[in-house]
Amino acid sequence: MRALLLIVAGAALGVAAYRVQVDDLFSPGGRAAATVAYGGAFLIAGIAAWARRPANKLGPLMVVTAFALLTRQFRYSHDPLLFTVFFAFGDVAYALVGQCMFAYPFGRIRGRAERALVTAGYATALIFPLAVLLVYDGRSPLLQYNPLDPQPHESLLYVGGGDRAVELLQKSQVVVFFGLLATLFIAVIVRNLVRATPRMRFVLAPLVVAAITIALRAVFESLFTFIDRPFAYEYVFWWQAGAIVALPLALLAGLLRAHLARAAVGDLLLKLERTPPAGLRDALAAALADPTLELALWLRERGTYVDAAGHVVTLPHDDPRRGVTKIEHEGEPLGALVHDSSLLEEPELVQAVGAAARFAIENARLQAELRLQLKRVEESRARVVAAGDEERRRIERDLHDGAQQRLVALALELRRAQRRLGKELDPELERLLISTVEGLQVAVEELRELAHGIHPTILAEGGLGPALNALAGRSPLLVTVEATSERFAEHVEATAYFVACEALANVVKHANAGAVVIAARRENATLVIEVSDDGVGGATVDDGSGLRGLADRIEAHGGRLRIDSQAGRGTRVIGEIPCGS
Numbered sequence: 001m002r003a004l005l006l007i008v009a010g011a012a013l014g015v016a017a018y019r020v021q022v023d024d025l026f027s028p029g030g031r032a033a034a035t036v037a038y039g040g041a042f043l044i045a046g047i048a049a050w051a052r053r054p055a056n057k058l059g060p061l062m063v064v065t066a067f068a069l070l071t072r073q074f075r076y077s078h079d080p081l082l083f084t085v086f087f088a089f090g091d092v093a094y095a096l097v098g099q100c101m102f103a104y105p106f107g108r109i110r111g112r113a114e115r116a117l118v119t120a121g122y123a124t125a126l127i128f129p130l131a132v133l134l135v136y137d138g139r140s141p142l143l144q145y146n147p148l149d150p151q152p153h154e155s156l157l158y159v160g161g162g163d164r165a166v167e168l169l170q171k172s173q174v175v176v177f178f179g180l181l182a183t184l185f186i187a188v189i190v191r192n193l194v195r196a197t198p199r200m201r202f203v204l205a206p207l208v209v210a211a212i213t214i215a216l217r218a219v220f221e222s223l224f225t226f227i228d229r230p231f232a233y234e235y236v237f238w239w240q241a242g243a244i245v246a247l248p249l250a251l252l253a254g255l256l257r258a259h260l261a262r263a264a265v266g267d268l269l270l271k272l273e274r275t276p277p278a279g280l281r282d283a284l285a286a287a288l289a290d291p292t293l294e295l296a297l298w299l300r301e302r303g304t305y306v307d308a309a310g311h312v313v314t315l316p317h318d319d320p321r322r323g324v325t326k327i328e329h330e331g332e333p334l335g336a337l338v339h340d341s342s343l344l345e346e347p348e349l350v351q352a353v354g355a356a357a358r359f360a361i362e363n364a365r366l367q368a369e370l371r372l373q374l375k376r377v378e379e380s381r382a383r384v385v386a387a388g389d390e391e392r393r394r395i396e397r398d399l400h401d402g403a404q405q406r407l408v409a410l411a412l413e414l415r416r417a418q419r420r421l422g423k424e425l426d427p428e429l430e431r432l433l434i435s436t437v438e439g440l441q442v443a444v445e446e447l448r449e450l451a452h453g454i455h456p457t458i459l460a461e462g463g464l465g466p467a468l469n470a471l472a473g474r475s476p477l478l479v480t481v482e483a484t485s486e487r488f489a490e491h492v493e494a495t496a497y498f499v500a501c502e503a504l505a506n507v508v509k510h511a512n513a514g515a516v517v518i519a520a521r522r523e524n525a526t527l528v529i530e531v532s533d534d535g536v537g538g539a540t541v542d543d544g545s546g547l548r549g550l551a552d553r554i555e556a557h558g559g560r561l562r563i564d565s566q567a568g569r570g571t572r573v574i575g576e577i578p579c580g581s
Contacts, residue, residue, distance in 0.1 A: 003047045006063060010043040010070065017073035025076040025145065034241040035073065042066035042100075045248035057107035058100065062248055065100055068093035076145065080154040087155075088133055091125035094177070097247070098185060101211045104251050105203055105342075113188050121181055128173035135161025135169070142170065186212055197321060199290040199340040207250055213243035278308060280360050284337065287353045294338040297361065305336060313338075327354040327361060335361045464493045468500055468518050475504060477513065483520040488527055492579045495553055496520060496529040499561070502550050503531035503573040511535025511571060526559070527579040532572040539565040539573075550575070 014036045021032035046062030053059060072090035074082045098121050102114040109115050136142070138152040140163040145153075189211055193204055275283050285293040296305035296313040305313040315336055316322040323344040325337045343350050354361075459467035465483040472479035487493070500518050507513050513535030520529050539547070540563060551561040558578045565571035 003051060006043065006047055010040065010066060013067065013070040014040060017070045020073045020077050024078050034245075036070065037241070038244045039066045039068075039070035041245040042069060042248040045252035049252050053107075055107075056105075058103050058105070058251065059107075061096070061100055061103060061107070062251065065093065065096040066248075068096050078151050078153060080156050083153045084133060084156040087153075088129050088157075089126070091129055091173075091177070092122065095121040095125045097214070097244070098181075100251065101185075101189075101207060101247070104207050105254050111188075111192070113191075117181065117184055117188060121177065124173060124177045124181065128169055128177070130157070132166055132169045132173075133157040134159050135165040137161065139163075140166040142166070197340045197342070198292060199288075200342050202289050203254060203342055205254075207247075207254065211247065214247060275360065280357065281308065284353060284357055287356075288337075288339060288343060288350065290340045290343060292340055295361070296336040296338060298333040298335055300332075325350045325354060327358065329358055329362070334358065459493060459497050460490070463487045464496055464520055467493075467497050468520060471497075471500060471504065472516075472518065475508065475516070477504075477508060478515045479504070480515070480517045481519075482517065484522060486522060488579050491557060492527055492577050495557060495559075495577050496527055496575060498553065499529045499550050499573065499575040500531055502547065506539065506547070506573075507531070507533045507535060507571070510539070511537075513570070522579065525578060525580055527577045529575045529577070530572060532570060534570045536567065537565045537569050537571050538567045539563055539571045547573070 017039070018032050018036050021027040021035055022029060025032075027035070042062050043066035046059050046064075046066055048059075049056065049062060050059030068090075071086060072093045074086040075090040077083050077086070095118065099109065099118045102109045102111075102118055109118060132142075133155045134157055136153075136155045137158055137160075138154045142153070189208060193201060193208060196204060271283055281293065281295040284295060285291055294307070294313070296307065296315065298304075299306055305315060307313050315324050315338060319341075321341050323339055323341040325339065325343070325347070327334045327336065337350060337354060339350070458470050463485070464487075465481070465485050468481045468483050472481050488496075500520075504516060504518070507516050511533050513533035516531065516533045518529075518531050520527065522528075547561070547563070554561045554575050554577055559576045562574045562576070563571065564574070
């Protein structure tokens with residue numbers, strides 16, 4: 001009903017405005033119709049926007065602008081009352097056009113510069129025409145009026161003045177309103193576009209071209225006030241007509257974009273069925289036309305938000321450029337969308353997209369929880385391995401500095417006692433001392449071998465290459481070492497060394513091999529340790545706890561263990577250990 005009444009009233013005003021243009025201003029029919037089309041475009045767009053977005057004040061503002069543009073034409077009437085009233089207030093229509101552009105898309109003006117510019121526009125549109133009416137005697141030529149009009153216009157507010165005063169006031173208004181303010185208007189529009197977020201640039205796109213076109217037309221109008229109008233001035237008029245008619249349609253398209261986006265939520269549902277959790281954020285960003293969108297998933301166990309990789313996400317609170325929309329199901333939080341603040345003006349769109357993606361978000365949340373648990377297990381395994389290595393080093397130090405040194409000292413004491421007694425020593429006691437010293441030497445060697453097997457000192461001091469050479473030297477088999485001289489992190493070298501130790505021990509015990517090759521090399525960000533033999537083959541990770549333990553150790557550091565062992569063709573044990581760049 002409201003729309004019907006507005007259309008009827010607008011049509012009646014349009015007809016009246018057209019008659020005034022033709023009968024009182026003597027405008028050609030085409031120009032008169034184009035002028036009326038200004039108001040018609042704003043009226044149709046305003047009614048549609050009001051119906052689709054009733055909470056947004058831009059629709060009603062466009063309707064008011066439409067009636068202001070239509071009633072402005074009565075300023076050309078020869079009726080003294082109509083002329084006086086609408087000459088005094090008619091230019092407010094142009095200020096309303098500027099307010100519409102600055103109020104897009106939120107329905108209100110948000111910036112301080114924009115408010116100041118619109119206020120200046122209203123002041124200029126009211127003060128200068130009123131001043132002109134006070135000095136206009138009915139005989140002075142008026143700008144934008146047909147100079148061939150034989151019938152003068154009468155100002156009901158005339159108090160005295162002359163032609164010079166009328167001309168000075170009208171040209172001053174043109175310079176201020178159509179020159180200075182229009183230039184500042186362009187500058188603010190461009191500034192807003194530069195400062196805008198990627199999504200806001202997309203939102204402002206329908207406005208920018210039409211707005212700048214109108215503003216440039218106003219600047220040209222101010223120039224033509226002081227110079228002779230060129231032969232192409234008629235084309236400039238149609239330029240203005242096209243821009244003003246296109247402006248409300250562009251504003252309407254921008255306002256309805258969110259409505260059309262909500263209509264596409266069904267397509268999002270179909271798309272999400274084929275979208276893996278890793279691509280969920282991109283799908284939501286595309287649906288909301290916000291490339292900066294972040295998806296945060298709620299982890300009940302930790303009581304915090306995380307991203308898809310399991311990293312903690314802190315929701316913004318005081319950032320004017322970012323907004324947060326939380327997604328819940330039956331009162332329980334599932335996640336949150338961190339998005340461009342402009343989407344706060346379209347909560348229905350964000351909620352619709354969030355509701356469509358609820359099940360996908362729940363799936364992604366469960367996977368994030370699983371990844372977090374896996375990460376905890378991996379960290380726990382790494383800590384266990386690190387603790388085991390530290391315990392190995394402690395035992396090696398204790399053996400070297402404790403028992404081994406005491407046995408060596410005891411052997412020396414016995415040899416010293418043997419030399420001191422000399423010939424007086426009983427032969428039976430001498431044989432006992434010699435046997436004891438030799439036994440101590442064997443015990444020292446065994447402890448030394450044990451210490452080397454636990455965590456050799458040479459590994460820490462000389463690196464992986466010398467440690468592998470020492471390992472090969474103690475083996476009963478022919479072992480060839482091809483090792484890089486590069487040093488790596490302590491845990492990397494220790495892991496590689498123990499892979500070689502266990503693999504070589506398996507060769508000695510089970511492979512019936514004649515030769516072994518141990519190779520250690522860097523491949524990009526990975527240290528590859530490989531032990532190959534020419535034995536009987538047939539080994540697997542599950543054959544014993546040794547290789548299984550090596551696989552666990554390597555996997556705890558993010559690597560993997562591979563075994564290539566075909567029966568009768570030897571065995572290759574390959575460990576791949578991440579070592580950084």
